[in-house]
Amino acid sequence: MDPVISVRQLGSDDWQEWRAMRLAALAEAPDAFCSTLEEWSGEGDREDRWRARLEEVELNLFAEIDGRVGGMVSATGPVDGESELISMWVAPEERGKGVGDALVRAVLCWARRQGARRVALDVREGNRHALALYERQGFADSGEAPGPDEPFPELHMLAHLG
Numbered sequence: 001m002d003p004v005i006s007v008r009q010l011g012s013d014d015w016q017e018w019r020a021m022r023l024a025a026l027a028e029a030p031d032a033f034c035s036t037l038e039e040w041s042g043e044g045d046r047e048d049r050w051r052a053r054l055e056e057v058e059l060n061l062f063a064e065i066d067g068r069v070g071g072m073v074s075a076t077g078p079v080d081g082e083s084e085l086i087s088m089w090v091a092p093e094e095r096g097k098g099v100g101d102a103l104v105r106a107v108l109c110w111a112r113r114q115g116a117r118r119v120a121l122d123v124r125e126g127n128r129h130a131l132a133l134y135e136r137q138g139f140a141d142s143g144e145a146p147g148p149d150e151p152f153p154e155l156h157m158l159a160h161l162g
């Protein structure tokens, strides 16, 4: 039987759950994110900081697979019609089950309800699993050149909301 995937929204009181998943993501896929495990460990690993992160970024989602937490994503509220999808991660043991698709769909649906006209994201050029996922969900390369300070080649992708 196909697994049942559900998506739930977190608030700042869920910071401990978020922290555990986010630290796992930063440890497992350091190349995928601008933030680093170092920045969120030691002195940087504080309740007020995790709570602030969950308050500043409007949408924070967990995906659950048959009740197990297996993925996460966030999105900013629209500014000039554009929301940004960030912090996408699916735990290695839950990959290839449609969790990434469920999370991206939930972000697109939320952004549309918030009145966004498009959703943007940045992805490293070599991250082929993420690229395939985003293209499948309607994102395309915006053609925008990466900034001069970009340490790694990244694509800026956009999904236009109908």
Ligand SMILES: CC(C)(COP(=O)(O)OP(=O)(O)OC[C@H]1O[C@@H](n2cnc3c(N)ncnc32)[C@H](O)[C@@H]1OP(=O)(O)O)[C@@H](O)C(=O)NCCC(=O)NCCS
Pocket (backbone or CB within 6 Å): 029, 032, 033, 088, 089, 090, 091, 094, 095, 096, 097, 098, 099, 100, 101, 122, 123, 124, 127, 129, 130, 132, 133
């Ligand atoms: C990108 C990512 C979110 C995709 O999640 P997902 O739900 O597994 O996506 P898909 O179901 O589309 O995966 C497609 C296929 O790639 C495989 N796959 C996905 N990510 C993989 C990885 N990092 N390593 C090896 N195989 C991977 C899946 O098993 C699946 O294979 P299958 O079709 O043969 O079963 C996930 O790989 C991930 O969290 N990667 C690390 C963090 C990251 O890159 N985030 C995006 C930042 S922009």
